[in-house]
Amino acid sequence: MGILEVRDLVVTVEGKKILKGISLSLEKGKIHALMGPNGSGKSTLAFALAGHPDYLIEEGRIFLNSEDITKLPPHERARRGLFLGFQYPPEVEGVRLREFLRLAAANCHEPFCEFQKLYLESLAYFRMDELGERELNVGFSGGEKKRSELLQMRVLRPKVALLDEPDSGVDVDGLRLIAAGIEEAARLGTAVLLITHYPRILEHLPISKVFVLDDGHIVREGGPELAWEIERSGYEAVRG
Amino acid sequence: MKRTSVGLTAELIEEISREKGEPRWMLEHRLRALEIFRELPMPRFGPDLSEVDFSDISYYLRTVEPVGSWEELPEEIRRTFEELGLPEAERKALAGLGAQVDSEVVYRSILEEVRAQGVIFEPMEEALKNHPDLVREHFMKVIPPEDNKFAALHGAVWSGGTFVWVPEGVEVAIPLQAYFRMQTQGVGQFEHTLIVAEPGSSVHYIEGCSAPRYTKAALHSGMVEIVVKEGAHVRFTTIQNWSRNVYNLNNKRAVAYAGATMDWVSGSLGSKVTMLYPSTILAGKGAKTENLSFSFARNGQWLDLGAKAIHLAPDTSSRLVSRSVVQGKAKSVFRGKLYVAPEAKGAKGHVECSTLLLSPEAETETIPTLDVRNHEVEVGHEATVGRVSRDQLFYLMSRGLDEAEALSLIINGFVSPILKEIPFEYAVELKRLLEMSFAEAIG
Numbered sequence: 026m027g028i029l030e031v032r033d034l035v036v037t038v039e040g041k042k043i044l045k046g047i048s049l050s051l052e053k054g055k056i057h058a059l060m061g062p063n064g065s066g067k068s069t070l071a072f073a074l075a076g077h078p079d080y081l082i083e084e085g086r087i088f089l090n091s092e093d094i095t096k097l098p099p100h101e102r103a104r105r106g107l108f109l110g111f112q113y114p115p116e117v118e119g120v121r122l123r124e125f126l127r128l129a130a131a132n133c134h135e136p137f138c139e140f141q142k143l144y145l146e147s148l149a150y151f152r153m154d155e156l157g158e159r160e161l162n163v164g165f166s167g168g169e170k171k172r173s174e175l176l177q178m179r180v181l182r183p184k185v186a187l188l189d190e191p192d193s194g195v196d197v198d199g200l201r202l203i204a205a206g207i208e209e210a211a212r213l214g215t216a217v218l219l220i221t222h223y224p225r226i227l228e229h230l231p232i233s234k235v236f237v238l239d240d241g242h243i244v245r246e247g248g249p250e251l252a253w254e255i256e257r258s259g260y261e262a263v264r265g
Numbered sequence: 266m267k268r269t270s271v272g273l274t275a276e277l278i279e280e281i282s283r284e285k286g287e288p289r290w291m292l293e294h295r296l297r298a299l300e301i302f303r304e305l306p307m308p309r310f311g312p313d314l315s316e317v318d319f320s321d322i323s324y325y326l327r328t329v330e331p332v333g334s335w336e337e338l339p340e341e342i343r344r345t346f347e348e349l350g351l352p353e354a355e356r357k358a359l360a361g362l363g364a365q366v367d368s369e370v371v372y373r374s375i376l377e378e379v380r381a382q383g384v385i386f387e388p389m390e391e392a393l394k395n396h397p398d399l400v401r402e403h404f405m406k407v408i409p410p411e412d413n414k415f416a417a418l419h420g421a422v423w424s425g426g427t428f429v430w431v432p433e434g435v436e437v438a439i440p441l442q443a444y445f446r447m448q449t450q451g452v453g454q455f456e457h458t459l460i461v462a463e464p465g466s467s468v469h470y471i472e473g474c475s476a477p478r479y480t481k482a483a484l485h486s487g488m489v490e491i492v493v494k495e496g497a498h499v500r501f502t503t504i505q506n507w508s509r510n511v512y513n514l515n516n517k518r519a520v521a522y523a524g525a526t527m528d529w530v531s532g533s534l535g536s537k538v539t540m541l542y543p544s545t546i547l548a549g550k551g552a553k554t555e556n557l558s559f560s561f562a563r564n565g566q567w568l569d570l571g572a573k574a575i576h577l578a579p580d581t582s583s584r585l586v587s588r589s590v591v592q593g594k595a596k597s598v599f600r601g602k603l604y605v606a607p608e609a610k611g612a613k614g615h616v617e618c619s620t621l622l623l624s625p626e627a628e629t630e631t632i633p634t635l636d637v638r639n640h641e642v643e644v645g646h647e648a649t650v651g652r653v654s655r656d657q658l659f660y661l662m663s664r665g666l667d668e669a670e671a672l673s674l675i676i677n678g679f680v681s682p683i684l685k686e687i688p689f690e691y692a693v694e695l696k697r698l699l700e701m702s703f704a705e706a707i708g
Contacts, residue, residue, distance in 0.1 A: 075659075075663050076662075076663070077659050077663075078655070078659070079655065098662065098667075098668075099659060099662040099663045100662040100663075100664075100665050100666055100667045100668075100671075102663075103662070103663055103664055103665035104665045108663075108664075109663045111660065111663075114660060115654065115656045115657045115660050117657055117660070117661070117674070117675060117678055118678050118679060118681075119677065119678025119679055119680070119681035119682065120674050120675070120677070120678035120681075125661070125664070125674065126664075128666060128670065128674065129661075129664035129665050129666060132664075132665035132666060132667075132670075133664075133665045160678070161678075177664065181664065181665070
């Protein structure tokens with residue numbers, strides 16, 4: 026059994042069925058890619074797994090580390106080691122990244138001294154020293170927001186990280202940094218689900234598995250070669 | 266205990282004045298103010314004040330005789346002040362402290378080195394005896410009784426409060442603090458604060474207040490007058506935490522002369538109804554004012570707040586900023602007023618108010634008034650009203666914060682531009698008050 030097991034997940038948003046029976050399994054320390062055209066349901070899956078109240082799980086179950094978390098509120102999932110890297114992280118005025126993350130880390134059982142060390146080290150790792158005292162995502166560029174999400178993941182050390190398009194709107198240097206962060210997390214044991222619709226970032230990473238999502242179904246599942254097939258022929262060709 | 270009869274009459278005014286042993290001019294001032302009070306109408310805007318019954322208020326009550334040390338206070342009052350952290354704040358870091366119970370100041374202290382600098386920090390009644398000319402020169406000159414009905418009422422029945430005089434060039438390095446306590450049911454409080462900062466001086470004054478909750482409506486109508494002379498700097502911080510039966514109807518105004526700076530910082534947490542519009546008259550070239558206000562209106566409260574900057578001279582500048590949080594069935598209003606006179610060329614003014622609504626029944630209104638009489642100015646106004654977004658809440662919760670923690674962080678962040686201006690080590694009980702407010706707002 027994988028560290029994250031999703032079984033027959035059906036999800037509706039505002040009464041509309043978006044995910045129509047998703048099953049997948051994520052392995053500890055491995056990087057999995059979730060690909061698919063716009064509107065196929067990739068972000069919906071990420072939000073539903075993290076427990077967003079607007080994404081209603083109608084059927085199916087989610088297991089994290091063998092525990093059924095299907096009905097848990099978002100913070101309980103996070104405290105058990107689930108992390109969602111947002112595609113569009115919201116701005117939170119007046120709340121400094123450091124104080125927010127300290128609170129988050131305390132909830133995820135990270136002792137303070139450990140946190141302080143990890144935080145400073147991670148700021149340097151993602152070249153964000155100048156952002157550490159800034160308000161959470163306020164006035165961050167697209168690339169800075171993505172690095173801030175990765176920084177949060179690095180500090181919280183989750184068991185499972187769902188990363189929703191960490192590569193979009195990021196320049197080449199930023200992309201290398203983000204890829205390095207993802208690879209490091211996997212090396213330290215995090216199971217990563219990397220959501221993207223461009224194979225570009227995958228070139229930098231050792232991918233163990235690729236899921237292709239289309240119209241609320243997983244239509245293909247395979248090794249890294251599946252990503253190259255999509256790169257060459259587009260989603261039309263890989264649809265089942 | 267000395268208590269006057271209930272109700273508002275010329276005999277009562279004479280009794281208060283006699284009790285205080287006042288000079289003739291002050292009695293005449295009081296009686297004239299009473300006449301003006303009778304003629305002026307109630308405010309024609311803002312909250313419903315029909316519950317305020319002027320004939321059913323005790324206007325003067327000396328609950329406790331003034332003492333020289335905390336230990337001499339009656340047990341109940343001493344314990345209250347200790348719980349509020351006053352003796353501790355005094356020991357730790359204040360230049361001076363005054364504490365008023367009902368109508369009179371019962372305790373006052375001033376650091377020897379501050380006294381040695383020539384700073385006067387005295388209860389109004391003492392100052393009236395010790396420095397009659399200085400008090401007479403300024404008393405109710407910034408806000409005359411004609412200004413409005415509550416200014417007139419205050420002029421007639423004022424009691425207690427503080428007189429502060431800072432000599433030319435003297436900088437009082439740490440804050441002075443006054444604390445007002447309405448202790449007895451049915452007694453109104455009408456303290457008068459007068460601060461005169463001579464040229465080039467600076468002082469930070471903090472006031473706090475509270476009252477036990479009674480069922481009967483109570484009236485607090487204080488007045489603050491501040492004279493900031495050339496190049497001087499006064500900062501006036503208020504943390505208001507009246508209990509929710511108090512009508513808190515105040516007058517606060519400063520005059521800032523050339524090159525002077527006047528800063529108001531107001532935190533409004535308590536009361537049933539508050540009407541508070543601290544104003545600065547920018548009377549000299551280059552005078553500046555900043556007016557920062559945060560408020561928490563909760564179930565049943567109407568906090569009618571505002572700020573005014575009256576630009577009368579060239580190159581004056583003002584910045585009026587408000588952050589309001591409204592929860593439950595409550596109302597918060599912010600009236601931001603800028604007046605720029607024809608001669609105030611080069612004036613700059615900015616009004617900014619933001620409101621965060623925590624419940625569907627919460628109400629808010631922002632009423633900016635920009636009255637600009639010349640073209641060589643830069644003035645601006647911004648207003649935003651928002652609710653806590655589900656996305657923000659989910660974002661924070663997805664990092665392991667529970668809903669209350671996430672909400673508290675969002676509210677805290679929202680008011681932080683104002684909160685960071687308040688020195689927590691001096692503002693007694695503020696931290697605890699905020700935590701309580703957050704907890705209540707979150708429900």
